[in-house]
Amino acid sequence: MTALLIIDMQKGMLSPTLPPRNNPQAEANIARLLAAWREAGKPVVLVRHISRSATSVFAPGQAGAEFQERFAPLALEHIVEKNVPDAFVNTGLERWLHVRGIRDVVIAGVSTNNSVEATARTAGNLGFSTVVVADACFTFDKADFGGTPRSADEVHLMALANLHGEYADVRTTADFLGG
Template sequence: MTPTALIIIDMQKGMHSPSLPPRNNTGAEDNIARLHAAWRQAGQPVVSVRHISRSPSSVFAPGQQGVEFQARFIPLAHEHVVEKNVPDAFVNTGLERWLHARGIRRLVVAGVSTNNSVEATARTAGNLGFETVVVADACFTFEKRDFGGTLRSAEEVHLMALANLDGEYARVLSTEQLLREGLCERGAAGQDL
């Protein structure tokens, strides 16, 4: 089977900050953890993406707790970590080169936030020709005002971001659908990734 990388985006302690707006999908972390465990068990590659903000007032500013990975998503020593300064995990990070060097052409994207870093990363992945899946119930986002000033719920923002991606840049699946498809299973050749 073709190697498939699980890309977990921005699962950092800062995502629990009380300063953030209301969010959706409170089960997202459990679904991400299920995917994380399945990929590790299968010996498939896991990429942990961490946002390092250039703004000193950000919950992701270097040198404070918010920038650290949440305890359940701490990468293992052999797993790849990408540090980014913009929403897109491909911009100025070497991620594309890292994937190509390992022959990885399939990606599964989970994390936060759906309409920001997840969407930006999945769009680039699709544009670069990677076969990309975004896991709808393993992502979440926050309420936001639209350009006309109307406050949109986190679920509305989430669903619109997924609609932007589905069929254009990626396939959008649930955790159950993805695990049923077996995308994380080790290839017949037992590739060591």
């Protein structure tokens, strides 16, 4: 059994104050994956970040902490609330997967170099067969450690390179849905 983990698809990710991003088709691809998982009756886990900072758009009670409408969980879907990038840390996610005999996870969401990468690394380290769906993830422009500005595409591709072959297999939406 394979679970789909959708990470941080919250209203706060739509903020116009965020830096430029890549993969404008990511939400459509995530929605396609979600529809396929739901239609097949496969397990879906929706992860959301709940900030410890009262001024964050992801603070409890803020509209930004809510799921975007098209990613709102159905009654039987599992919700994970996290306070750090990694969806496995202090959430019970590992146990939830093990109790259901789930050993395979497919990860989509935001941001590629933060919560997606952190969660995929832990999933791989814990022995889950892990796939990250490259075109169902996105990230934002960011300066590297030396101060050189990097485009969201560069940041995205480097994060995927960090994961592929070591912690996860990086694939596309078409790999799962055929076309």
